Amino acid sequence: MSELLDARGRTRRTLILTGAAAMAGWAGRAPALAMRDVSGADPFTLGVASGDPHADGVVLWTRLAPQPLAADGFGGMPARRVQVRWTLATDEACTKVARTGDVSADPAAAHSVHVEVRGLTPGREYFYRFEAMGHRSRIGRTRTAPGLGGGAAAAGPARFGVVSCARYESGYFTAYGHLAAERPDLVLHLGDYVYEYAGTPKSVRPFEAPETTTLAGYRDRYALYRTDPDLQTLHATAPFAVVWDDHEVDNNWAGEVPEDGQTREQFLARRAVAFQAYYEMMPLRGVARPAGSSARLYRQIAWGDLASICMLDTRQFRDDQPCGDGNKPACEARLDQARQMLGPVQEGWLRERAARSRAIWDVLGQQVFFGELVRPLPDGRDALPMDSWNGYVAARGRVLDMYTARPHNLVVLTGDVHRHFAGTLHAGGGPADAPVVGTEFVATSVTSAGDGSDDGAAVQALLGRNPNLRFSADRRGYLLADITPSTWTTHFRTVPWVTRAAAPVQTRASFVVEAGRPGLNRLS
Ligand SMILES: [Fe+2]
Structure with a gap:
């Protein structure tokens, strides 16, 4: 004792x-x-x-x-x-x-x-x-991870889980429990692991706490989440590769710019304690340990010859959102060639990784919607989500160019939007009739936005306006990716509710990408 x-x-x-x-x-x-x-x-x-x-x-x-x-x-x-x-x-x-x-x-x-x-x-x-x-x-x-050098023949299959956006008070982490039961080889957590908001008394899982701004506040928020048995079981079942999005610090923060109400100095002090609590609670290597308000979170995970996984930080080094942030009609600023999403150092690192990669699958694990996404406004105008790569068009084109100089099998994995999506990526970030150069799979949230719905009309309206998108679902869940040297198969897993415990899980759709033939093939 x-x-x-x-x-x-x-x-x-x-x-x-x-x-x-x-x-x-x-x-x-x-x-x-x-x-x-x-x-x-x-x-x-x-x-x-x-x-x-x-x-x-x-x-x-x-x-x-x-x-x-x-x-x-x-x-x-x-x-x-x-x-x-x-x-x-x-x-x-x-x-x-x-x-x-x-x-x-x-x-x-x-x-x-x-x-x-x-x-x-x-x-x-x-x-x-x-x-x-x-x-x-x-x-x-x-x-x-498997070792390098055996070539395609030696590259065995792998199973990755992909999750994001788990808001404790919004519901039960049932999806984490179901993913654990699938015994993935690796879980990619693409951000919004916690939410910084003050506790709300009328939520599904209420708790009392102010918005997180202090080291103790962030530490306690992670501890609250990590007492969840489904999340504990998932961590005890598979290694994670984690990256943060915005809510690990402050909603929609960008570089040194907070959402609202803080000076630069106040925000950097907040960012430092948020980064510290994140590092303390995550299974990260020492190189990710923050120094003050800076941390190097971007990194590569080599899964043998099968996959090169580059985990990206799309928050810390980006320019502020253009056109007033949110879903806004296009303005000139989003096309500005100088605008940065990754920052010059991380972008240079990624370019070098892409040039050297000999992996069968080149995977980007990152936070915000990568492909084109048009969201029609009620007044009939088209809006674009300015917090996503749609507000950083030149930076998106530069990343796509890294993977088109010679053929790659590019798979972008994304979180953030609280819906499942499958979409194609097109040369230079161009329209859907430009050549397909990659695929994006967007994981819905674990709980954020609540139960969701099966409103087919809303989904069809979105898909109809975005010909690069092939599938969407407004339910909570995760992605399960079964990967071989010849095929990448993504299963879109969903739960019908999160506001009560013990929801079952189902596969809403499965898509296959064939190595060497970019494009989406629907299985079911
Ligand atoms: Fe989120």
Whole structure:
């Protein structure tokens, strides 16, 4: 028993019971992963996670927080370092140990732990857990990426899940639970992992908190989300590759420009604490650790010869939205050649990655709608979403040019708009009758915007106005991508409701892209 167990009272007991109830839920979903000795103030209330797999290693993550929602953001931990043991094994019971070690959980990082394990076997499954303060965490499953160099014949299949936009108060994270049951090899989380808004009392899952602006506020928001059993199960089932969108900091922020009401200095201070809390809570490598209000989140994940995944940051380095932001009629500014979405450094990095890529599939994991999207206004005029790449037309053309100088199989994965979409991308960012040079799959939200609807007329009106788009659905869910050297198949998975628990999942449509033949082929 640690000293912490002796020093606290009733509140801790309540939390233990909450944790036990959550365990009962996990046990029903993933019995092989649920293993824990609960005998006191469990510091593993936020679960475990892994991320950013390389061929020879992966990041293992946890954060010690016996009182995860403590108002000071420290999770009920003492203001001292605590030793954490980690174990990586080759079997589900975590007994055939491949690597183990000790790491110090530091109060300056809210007792979060990021272990970058190296020297592992490419393309294989591993299991891991942590021990601290007399407790063991649950066991998580992860995997390394396949190695490079075997060519197409050696590039095995892969299954990726794609998610974005999970607003806690809007509904249940049922979609995360269903995705866990599909046992993906990798989950791409494309942003809006949390929402910064103040809690609203009349929501599906109400909570009391102001809008997040402080380090404690952001830490507690992540902790609230991470106590969700479906999200914990998904993290314990597959490694994540994460990037933020806007709500991890402030709605529709752009570079150094906040949504409203803050000076540049105030906003950069807010951005710094938001970035810090994000890094603390995500299974990221040390290179992503923020320095003040700056962080390098963009990076490449090589999935053997099968896929090169470039995770992009479309928030930190962009120019402010043109034409007044929102859905607005086109104005000249959106066509300005100098306008930046990625910023010159990230754009140069991506150009170099694209030029060097020999992967079968070139994947961009990013936040905002990439292809053309026209949204007719009630007055009959056409509007474009200026927060998306439609407000950064020259930057979009430059990215597409990177992937058309020689043939690539370009797949852009997107979040943000709270609807599923499948669309084609056209040479130079041109219209739908220009040659197809890539495909965009947009993942709907996990909960944001609530249950949604099956209003076919609304969907048809949108598709009719956008000939580059082939499919849309206004339900919550995720993408499931089954990838082979010859085909990329995206299944659009949806749940019929999120305002109640336990929704079933269905496939609304599946599309196949054939390697070497850009374009969408509908399966179902
Ligand atoms: Fe969102």
